[in-house]
Amino acid sequence: MPNKLEAVIFDWAGTIVDFGSFAPTQIFVDAFAQAYGFALSLEEARRPMGLGKWQHIEALGQDPDVAARWTRQFGRAMSQEDVRHLYDTFIPLQVERVGAHSGLVPGALAVVQALRVQGFKIGSTTGYPRQVMEKLMVLASEKGYAPDCTVCADDLAAGARPGPWMALACVQNLQIGSVAHCVKVDDTVPGIAEGINAGMWTVGLALSGSPAGLTLAEYEQADEATLQAVRDRVAPLFVAAGAHFVIDTVADLPAVLRTIEQRLASGQRP
The missing domain is CATH 3.40.50.1000 (HAD superfamily/HAD-like)
Incomplete structure (x- = not known):
């Protein structure tokens, strides 16, 4: 050819x-707050950008800064059940707001x-x-x-x-x-x-x-x-x-x- x-x-x-x-990053922040009352920063939310959203949440759970605060707040590491709950919280928010971005x-x-x-x-x-x-x-x-x-x-x-x-x-x-x-x-x-x-x-x-x-x-x-x-x-x-x-x-x-x-x-x- x-x-x-x-x-x-x-x-x-x-x-x-x-x-x-901004659409996905801000909504990660909001999903963590809504699902678990957990404070995620916009800068932290950006770190795994480009991954699929499920993998993005998993990566956040393994981020040293996020993982340390999560363990302090909940006394355990983020589980797959947590990932599922965060994902299920994230998706409706994303569908609702994607038009704004x-x-x-x-x-x-x-x-x-x-x-x-x-x-x-x-x-x-x-x-x-x-x-x-x-x-x-x-x-x-x-x-x-x-x-x-x-x-x-x-x-x-x-x-x-x-x-x-x-x-x-x-x-x-x-x-x-x-x-x-x-x-x-x-x-x-x-x-x-x-x-x-x-x-x-x-x-x-x-x-x-x-x-x-x-x-x-x-x-x-x-x-x-x-x-x-x-x-x-x-x-x-x-x-x-x-x-x-x-x-x-x-x-x-x-x-x-x-x-x-x-x-x-x-x-x-x-």
Whole structure:
């Protein structure tokens, strides 16, 4: 097959919608408070971002800071029954509130529209379960964004990130000829690992996602020194995870795709 890109596979929150990825992180804080009266900070809630939500709660239970406070408060470690109760509390809250954080990241729609004109297929993967995505996909479609396929964290028996399975399901659904002809774009380290493990080119987003933690207003009002400080903090996380490129937001993707196509034409692979 010709050495040409065929598809871009996007994450959702923090990548295409919900600048700063605030919907899931704030609701983790609220779910812990509602279910157990436990004080989880927003910074702690962000640490496992990119995982499936069940795995995210498990990871929080193993976080040294969270685990220590949990043990002090309850006299025991977090159990699978606790994880289930937290998950069952989280999901209705997420479904209820996901619409409040469904706005598209600036530039995202224009990039996707340009990709379609160029013949790209558009895939997507997410740490959200299907129940949440059923609502979010409708809201995003009303704003003009409707990828060719969406694979959710609870769709596959094999599991979700950081494994390759959701990204590879997109390859199958989109009928892509080679994983080397795919680009995975994500704002989290597990999402980058997903793309790496699937054999794809990967692009990390330094300013629009969960690690940056900026609201859209904060991003738009920040001076260059402030934004550079965030880049300096976040970009190394993606580089360490193996990201081939790190950019500010999805609006900066076209130039990277041109570079990748040049590399493919010269025989390079991810």
